[in-house]
Amino acid sequence: MEKLLNDFSVGLFAWQVLLFVVLMLLLRKFAWKPILNAVNEREDSIKEALDSAEDAKREMAKLKSSNEDLLNEARADRDAMLKEAKEIKDKIVGDAKATANEEAEKIVVAARESIQHEKMAAITDLKNQVALLSIEIAEKILKDELSSADKQKAIIDNVVKDINLN
Amino acid sequence: MEFRNSVIIVLFLMLASPFGLMANDHEESHADKANHEEVEALEMSEADVKAAKRKEYIQHHLQDDHDFTIWGAKGIGFPLPVILWDDGLHLFSSSKFHHGETVAESKGNFYALNHGKIYRTDAEGTITYDEHHHATNVKPLDFSITKNVFTIMMVGLLIFLVFARFAKSYKNNLVPSKGGKFLEPLVLFVRDEIAIPNIGEKHYKKYMSYLLTVFFFIWFLNLAGMVPLGIGVTNNIAVTFGLALITFIITQFTSKKAYWGHIFWMPGVPTPMKIILAPIELLGVIIKPFALMIRLYANMTAGHIVLMSLIGLLYVFTNWFAKGAFLGLTLFLSIIELLVAFLQAYIFTMLTALYFGGAVAEHDDH
Numbered sequence: 001m002e003k004l005l006n007d008f009s010v011g012l013f014a015w016q017v018l019l020f021v022v023l024m025l026l027l028r029k030f031a032w033k034p035i036l037n038a039v040n041e042r043e044d045s046i047k048e049a050l051d052s053a054e055d056a057k058r059e060m061a062k063l064k065s066s067n068e069d070l071l072n073e074a075r076a077d078r079d080a081m082l083k084e085a086k087e088i089k090d091k092i093v094g095d096a097k098a099t100a101n102e103e104a105e106k107i108v109v110a111a112r113e114s115i116q117h118e119k120m121a122a123i124t125d126l127k128n129q130v131a132l133l134s135i136e137i138a139e140k141i142l143k144d145e146l147s148s149a150d151k152q153k154a155i156i157d158n159v160v161k162d163i164n165l166n
Numbered sequence: 167m168e169f170r171n172s173v174i175i176v177l178f179l180m181l182a183s184p185f186g187l188m189a190n191d192h193e194e195s196h197a198d199k200a201n202h203e204e205v206e207a208l209e210m211s212e213a214d215v216k217a218a219k220r221k222e223y224i225q226h227h228l229q230d231d232h233d234f235t236i237w238g239a240k241g242i243g244f245p246l247p248v249i250l251w252d253d254g255l256h257l258f259s260s261s262k263f264h265h266g267e268t269v270a271e272s273k274g275n276f277y278a279l280n281h282g283k284i285y286r287t288d289a290e291g292t293i294t295y296d297e298h299h300h301a302t303n304v305k306p307l308d309f310s311i312t313k314n315v316f317t318i319m320m321v322g323l324l325i326f327l328v329f330a331r332f333a334k335s336y337k338n339n340l341v342p343s344k345g346g347k348f349l350e351p352l353v354l355f356v357r358d359e360i361a362i363p364n365i366g367e368k369h370y371k372k373y374m375s376y377l378l379t380v381f382f383f384i385w386f387l388n389l390a391g392m393v394p395l396g397i398g399v400t401n402n403i404a405v406t407f408g409l410a411l412i413t414f415i416i417t418q419f420t421s422k423k424a425y426w427g428h429i430f431w432m433p434g435v436p437t438p439m440k441i442i443l444a445p446i447e448l449l450g451v452i453i454k455p456f457a458l459m460i461r462l463y464a465n466m467t468a469g470h471i472v473l474m475s476l477i478g479l480l481y482v483f484t485n486w487f488a489k490g491a492f493l494g495l496t497l498f499l500s501i502i503e504l505l506v507a508f509l510q511a512y513i514f515t516m517l518t519a520l521y522f523g524g525a526v527a528e529h530d531d532h
Contacts, residue, residue: 003276007307008403008404008407009230009312009402009404010307010317010404011249011307011308011309011310011312012230012309012310012312012314012315012402012405013404013405013407013408014320015309015312015315016314016318016404016405016408016409017408017411017412019319019322019378020318020322020380020383020408020409020412021412022322023226023322023325023379024376024379024385025373026326026331027325027329027378028375029325029380030330030333031326031328031329031330031332032329032333032374032375032378032379033333033375034333034334034336035329035332035333035336035353036334036357036374037338038333038340039350039353039354039357041340042340042341045340048322078268081528111398133305146382151199158472159442161289164343
């Protein structure tokens with residue numbers, strides 16, 4: 001302790017305090033303030049950048065989910081449209097089928113009618129032909145029958161006999 | 167051979183602790199000087215003379231000096247200005263002392279160097295001693311630019327240049343430059359590991375300048391002491407006292423009401439305890455910076471003595487195997503000392519921040 005006190009140099013102490021304080025003031029102005037400010041500024045900017053990145057991420061997620069929604073909606077629309085189209089198609093097809101059936105029915109009926117008609121005409125024609133043939137045959141027979149006086153007289157007798165009977 | 171070994175062991179034990187040195191001095195001073203010298207001259211073997219020389223060398227190495235010498239007491243170096251206040255300003259070069267061999271004359275007064283101190287003397291350089299072998303001559307106020315002051319100036323300049331340059335590099339770019347990549351983590355270390363945890367987010371900013379300066383100041387000076395120029399500054403009690411005093415002053419002047427409340431009227435304890443605690447707490451105010459001063463001083467001094475002793479042992483041993491072993495040990499301890507250089511700067515700054523934190527704490531929890 002005695003040695004320590006003996007060795008204690010007031011001059012060195014004074015110089016040391018003076019130099020240290022001067023150094024501290026100089027460093028404060030020229031080093032610590034700019035350094036700490038720069039570091040703070042950088043830390044703030046990093047924090048900001050991180051925050052904005054986080055925001056962007058969130059925004060992206062939001063966008064993505066809304067995209068998904070849109071897609072789903074579109075898909076649903078498409079499905080609905082397809083369904084509707086199918087219905088319409090089915091309806092058209094059904095209608096067409098019904099119309100065609102009707103048409104066919106009509107054609108068949110008409111055909112049947114015309115067939116009937118033709119048949120009747122044919123029958124009538126046939127009847128006329130038969131009648132004509134019959135008259136011709138009758139004429140020929142009559143001519144043949146009335147060619148001689150005996151035969152005429154037999155016929156008249158026959159007719160008169162018939163009348164007498166009445 | 168056995169005798170030599172025991173001498174070495176004694177030497178080592180003496181040199182290994184600063185208190186050993188002091189105790190030795192004390193004994194010597196009590197002995198009858200004349201008688202002592204006579205006996206010494208008769209009994210001192212060659213090895214003893216060498217050992218005594220080594221011890222002197224180590225002590226000299228730890229002391230401040232008026233010359234800037236790199237190699238031994240009279241080795242390579244250059245003189246520094248001597249500034250004395252002795253009924254007027256005396257300014258002259260330390261080369262006038264011729265390493266303490268001659269008396270320097272300035273404005274009609276004569277001054278002589280004795281064990282690194284300047285005393286006023288006469289033309290013949292007479293130094294009178296009291297019974298404790300202390301010089302009784304008048305000691306003028308010595309504000310010389312000594313080796314330590316010169317080193318502080320140089321290291322201070324270095325710190326300033328390094329950090330001013332580093333600060334400038336931020337002007338163009340917020341990303342640190344090459345050198346800044348090394349320095350910035352250290353600055354952030356002081357801020358994030360020392361200042362903020364101990365002082366708190368709210369108040370730490372106003373202390374940053376001091377904490378950063380004291381951290382780098384101590385660290386750089388410790389490192390400067392590690393280079394083989396022999397310019398240990400932080401192993402000087404005047405330097406550590408100066409630093410501790412500034413810490414003390416800042417603590418007291420920035421303290422809040424709660425700090426004094428805790429010293430004089432400790433809240434939350436019974437009244438008799440408050441009365442007992444007040445003087446203890448008040449004493450603690452002084453003891454805290456005092457411990458700072460002693461811790462740094464003792465650590466650096468001890469480190470230097472151990473290293474110097476090991477280097478000394480290199481010369482004591484003639485055995486090459488032992489020389490190699492001590493060389494390895496010296497290297498190992500040098501690396502440890504590099505760590506200690508940082509550690510002591512950290513501890514000083516940490517505890518300073520802790521005291522600042524105590525001064526501004528608001529104690530909402532009570």
